[in-house]
Every structure is written in C-alpha cells, then in structure tokens.
Amino acid sequence: MLVLLLFLMLTTYAQSQTTTNQEEAIRWAKEKNKAILLVFSGSDWCQPCIRFDKNVLQESSFQAYAEEALVVLKCDFPQRSQLPKDVVQQNEALAERFNPQGEFPKLLLLNQDFKLLAHLNYKSEATHQFVAQIKQYLPLETGAKEYRKKVPLMGSFFEFIVVAPKKEAKAAWTLIEDCVKEAKRIEALISEWIPSSDISKINQQAGKEGVRVHEEVYKLLQRSIAISQLTQGAFDITFLAYYDYWKFDQTQVFPFDSVQVKQLSQYVDYQQVELLPDYQVRIPARMRIGLGGIGQGYAVDRIKEFLLSKGVENFVINSSGDIYAHGQRPDGSPWKVGVASPLDRDKIVKWLPVENFAVVTSGTSEKNFEYQNTIYSHIINTHTGFPIEGLQSVTVISDFTEIADALATSILILGTEIGLDLINQMPQTHCIIIDKDQNIHYSDDLQIKK
Structure with missing residues (x-):
C-alpha cells in the first residue's frame, strides 16, 4: 500500500x-511565473x-526543479500510436514554427x-548538467519562495500564497495557518449555514x-445596506427568500410560477433590515x-489586513475567484489574474497584472439549469425574482475585495450601460464585462486592458 501511495504521489507530481x-x-506558465x-x-x-x-523528464531532481521553474510541453510525433486530431494539428503547427527541420x-x-x-x-548528459544549461537563460533565484495552501472554507475553497525567504519556511507556513484560522473565525460569525x-441568530428571530x-x-451589515443603496437594490442581503422557489437542480418545478415568485418578493427588501442601537439587528x-x-470578499480583506500587520508584503488570497494580490512574485514580476471565458473556463480572455488590488469575477456559467432551450443562471435579479439574462461575466478591480465582490454580482443584474456608468463614477474601481455575445466592455481609465 505504501509503495502504491508513493507511486501515485510521484505520478501526480510529475503530471502536474x-x-x-x-x-x-x-x-x-503565466499563473505560476515559469x-x-x-x-x-x-x-x-x-x-x-x-x-x-x-533520464531527465522522469528523474526526481528534474521534477523538483520543474516544480519551481518550468512547465513541460510535450510535442509528440509517434509512429505506431495515434493522437487526437486536434493534438496532431497543434503539434504540426508547433513543428512548422519551431522545428521545421524535424x-x-x-x-x-x-x-x-x-x-x-x-x-x-x-547528449545523454546528467540531469544536473541539463538543468544548469536551462538556468543560464532564466532569472537568478532571489532566495524567496511562494508558499501555497488550498483549503475548503466558507462553502468553497481558499488558496493562500505567501512569499517568504526559503530560510523562513516555518514562519511562512505558520502565517498561512493563521490565515485559515481567521477565515474560520469569520465564517463562524456570518455563515447562515x-x-x-450572528446571521443565523438574526434569521431565527425574524419578526x-x-x-x-x-x-x-x-x-458589515451597515456597509452592505450602503451598497444596496448605491446599486439601487441590485445587491440585497435579503435575497434568500427567492431560493425557496429557485433550486437550480433536478427538483426545480416547471413551468415557472410567476405568482409564487411575486409573493416571495415581499420578503426581499434591504430597507426593512433594522440596524438598531447597541449593535442590535431586527428583520421582519x-x-x-x-x-x-x-x-468571502470581507474575509479576504480581513486576512489581507492580518498579513500586512505581520509585515508580509507579497501575497495572494484567493477565495474561489475573489482575489486580492499584494506586492510581487519572488522574481519581482507582478501577480497575474486571468479573466476566464464564460464558455470555457480553461480559456483566458484577458490577463491582468495586479499589485495591491482585488479582482473579483462573477459569472452565470458556474451553476444553472436549462428549460425550453434557455439556460437560467443561479444569479437572481432582486428586482424581478427571476434569473438574470444578458451578461455572462463581470470582473471588478478595486482596492477592497468586499466592494468588488458585491459590485460584480450587482452589475450582472444592472446590465452593461448602468454597470459601466456606476463603475466610472467610483474612484480606483474598474470593471470588465462580457455580454451574451462574448463582446468585452471596459470601464474608463482601465490602463491594463491593452
């Protein structure tokens, strides 16, 4: 069993x-700066x-080096086995460009x-000699390393990346564990699950x-209501009533019952949330x-403040797409966040170099269902009670992840014209909108778009 486990670990390591x-x-290569x-x-x-x-690609010392510095792209031309047609076409194009002599x-x-x-x-050199040959063309190591950990938190996954000197590895891992603890603390305060x-207690005492x-x-509730006012109610923390009807799974009832949705709308109104003295909250x-x-955006910002208070200057916090990047990578290059195509999440339509900014993307492709040849998104229009139509994804860049988180979903509801107008009035805030026809719209003064 131990041998099999080690084999699987090494195989996974090499394939990665x-x-x-x-x-x-x-x-x-862009995501990992390789x-x-x-x-x-x-x-x-x-x-x-x-x-x-x-002797090289499967050798453990080469794999260890590749973990830090390389992505290996194999362009194979077998004679006895067949490759998929698209791979053959890709390899032939690569050969024409880089290896015309075969x-x-x-x-x-x-x-x-x-x-x-x-x-x-x-020419059959030892692995270390081949690696040395590569190193002469790559930037010198700075002595710093990216320490990464991905853990399930707040109903999704958080990834923490901290840059620290290699000699301070233990301290870096301790910092990451403290980040996990902070996320769990916040989850215990605000999760309705x-x-x-606190949020569950408010719901339990409704009325x-x-x-x-x-x-x-x-x-946080005060700021949430302020954002609701800013977005004309597109962002509304009382939206949960609509999910008594919308299931986005095999239990969804068809055809749609507009009367039932309308009845639920009376319980969706941020203006009925009462923020009373002495930190008391009451809802109908x-x-x-x-x-x-x-x-999640709030949690990212709190963890950001924690890391900054500890003197950490280079890090990334990623909560399933709610991302804050601070400082730079070990080699001095910027962190890069990819805006994925709504139709193919493996395809990046725009790379954003980010330093001391939050980037949050909200889209309609992650969870939905199809009915009568129409795909319905899991994001509900708080004004109508029905799934949104029109936009496929919105990416917001801001100083604060909390704000970017709330605005990304709000703009999906508000639409392109109103969404861009809103963002253009906000300092240090930008957005990228992809509509249903895959057209890309940018807010004003977004310098990183070209």
Whole structure:
C-alpha cells in the first residue's frame, strides 16, 4: 500500500508539471511565473527521445526543479500510436514554427509569451548538467519562495500564497495557518449555514426582538445596506427568500410560477433590515439575510489586513475567484489574474497584472439549469425574482475585495450601460464585462486592458 501511495504521489507530481496542450502550458506558465520547456519527441521510435524522457523528464531532481521553474510541453510525433486530431494539428503547427527541420529530440526554452529564449542541447548528459544549461537563460533565484495552501472554507475553497525567504519556511507556513484560522473565525460569525452564527441568530428571530451581534458584523451589515443603496437594490442581503422557489437542480418545478415568485418578493427588501442601537439587528417575519455576495470578499480583506500587520508584503488570497494580490512574485514580476471565458473556463480572455488590488469575477456559467432551450443562471435579479439574462461575466478591480465582490454580482443584474456608468463614477474601481455575445466592455481609465 505504501509503495502504491508513493507511486501515485510521484505520478501526480510529475503530471502536474507536464502537458500536451499549448494553451494549458501558456496558462500554467503565466499563473505560476515559469518558463516553458518545449520538447519535440518521437515517443515510440526515437531512442534518444526515449532516453531523454526516462533520464531527465522522469528523474526526481528534474521534477523538483520543474516544480519551481518550468512547465513541460510535450510535442509528440509517434509512429505506431495515434493522437487526437486536434493534438496532431497543434503539434504540426508547433513543428512548422519551431522545428521545421524535424529534429528529434528538439528542446526549446520559451518564455510565458511563447517566445523563444534558447535552443537546448542534450547528449545523454546528467540531469544536473541539463538543468544548469536551462538556468543560464532564466532569472537568478532571489532566495524567496511562494508558499501555497488550498483549503475548503466558507462553502468553497481558499488558496493562500505567501512569499517568504526559503530560510523562513516555518514562519511562512505558520502565517498561512493563521490565515485559515481567521477565515474560520469569520465564517463562524456570518455563515447562515452555521446555527450559532450572528446571521443565523438574526434569521431565527425574524419578526421578534432584535439580536445583538458583534460590532464587526453590525458594521458589515451597515456597509452592505450602503451598497444596496448605491446599486439601487441590485445587491440585497435579503435575497434568500427567492431560493425557496429557485433550486437550480433536478427538483426545480416547471413551468415557472410567476405568482409564487411575486409573493416571495415581499420578503426581499434591504430597507426593512433594522440596524438598531447597541449593535442590535431586527428583520421582519419570514425574511432571511445572507452574506453570500459579500462575505468571502470581507474575509479576504480581513486576512489581507492580518498579513500586512505581520509585515508580509507579497501575497495572494484567493477565495474561489475573489482575489486580492499584494506586492510581487519572488522574481519581482507582478501577480497575474486571468479573466476566464464564460464558455470555457480553461480559456483566458484577458490577463491582468495586479499589485495591491482585488479582482473579483462573477459569472452565470458556474451553476444553472436549462428549460425550453434557455439556460437560467443561479444569479437572481432582486428586482424581478427571476434569473438574470444578458451578461455572462463581470470582473471588478478595486482596492477592497468586499466592494468588488458585491459590485460584480450587482452589475450582472444592472446590465452593461448602468454597470459601466456606476463603475466610472467610483474612484480606483474598474470593471470588465462580457455580454451574451462574448463582446468585452471596459470601464474608463482601465490602463491594463491593452
């Protein structure tokens, strides 16, 4: 069992650095700030190619180096086995561009923009010699490293990335664990799924006396209502009543009952949330509040403040697309956040270099259902009670993740024209909107769009 486990771990480790897809290689290289090793090979007939794969690509010291610096893109031309048609077409195009003479193995080092850095040689040298050859073309190590951890939190996944000197690895991991603790603390305060949370207590006492909550929860509710006012009610923390009807699963009732949805609308009105003195909150009977549209952004901002208070200057906090990036990567390059295509989340339509900004994307493709040839998004228009139509994704860039989180969903409801007008009036706030026809719209003064 132990041998099998180790084998699986090593196999996964090796595969995580290797791909046969050009777009994937470029995406990984940009996401992880790596160079690309392009390998032209004949895997079932070229003996030097087979030796290179066995003695270098599968060698543990090379894999350890690739974990830090490389993405391996295999461009294979087998003779006895068949590759998928799209892979063949891709490989032929790569060969025409980079290997017109048909040399095997042909080894090239490319940058993140898929431009040639160097031709590499391999004549059965030791792995460390081949790695040394690569290193002379790449930036010198700074002695710092990215420490990463991904954990399930607040109904999704958080990823924490902290840049620290390699000699301070223990301190970096301790900081990340403290970040996890802070996210769990906030979740315990604001999750409507945790019966003991402040939000659950407010919902449990709907129509009764007010509930005294923690000061930070009270102030978060104050800011939430302010955003509701700013967005003309498109953002509304009382939206949960609509989900008594909309299930977005196999239990959804057809045809739609407009009368029932209309009846539920009386319980969706942020103006009926009473913020009373002494941090007390009261809501009407049958009303419920939820912070799903702002809570993760708030958690990211609190964790950001924690890391800054500890003197950490270079880090990323990612809560399933609610991202805050501060400082730079170990080599001094900017963090890059990809805006994914709503139709294909593996395809990046825009890379955003980000330093000391939050980037949040809200889209309609993550959870939906189809009825009578129409796809209905999980995002509800708070004004109508029905799923939104028109826009496919909105990305908001702001100083604060909390604000970007709330605005991204709000603009999906408001639409392109009103959404852009709103963003253009807000300082240090920008957006990218992708409509149903895949047209991309930018707010004014978004310098990173070109």
